[in-house]
């Protein structure tokens with residue numbers, strides 16, 4: 224089994240949380256324009272390795288919203304089909320919605336989250 228090549232996409236640097244150790248910025252940070260996703264597909268057009276895993280990371284990637292993922296996922300899945308892409312997302316889950324969950328389920332996207340310890344440490 225070949226080791227996947229990992230690509231990370233950060234749809235926004237924003238996050239609704241404010242962990243003291245994190246560089247992430249405020250919730251209202253701009254969201255990646257879908258043109259950037261198209262540019263990623265074009266940029267990788269000659270990339271022949273497979274499989275690739277594309278992870279949506281942040282900031283808090285759910286802040287990009289359903290509209291972003293409804294556009295980005297088919298663009299990446301079809302545009303990089305030769306690379307056999309799979310997807311993942313790392314999120315604090317604060318903004319998960321049934322709509323987003325359904326979109327992610329449609330692409331079999333595993334959802335990673337973390338609890339860093341007891342409440343006082345996690346909240347810190």
Ligand code: SF4
Pocket residue numbers: 238239240241242245246247281282283315
């Ligand atoms: S939840 Fe994650 S992205 Fe958000 S401030 Fe905390 S460590 Fe940073």
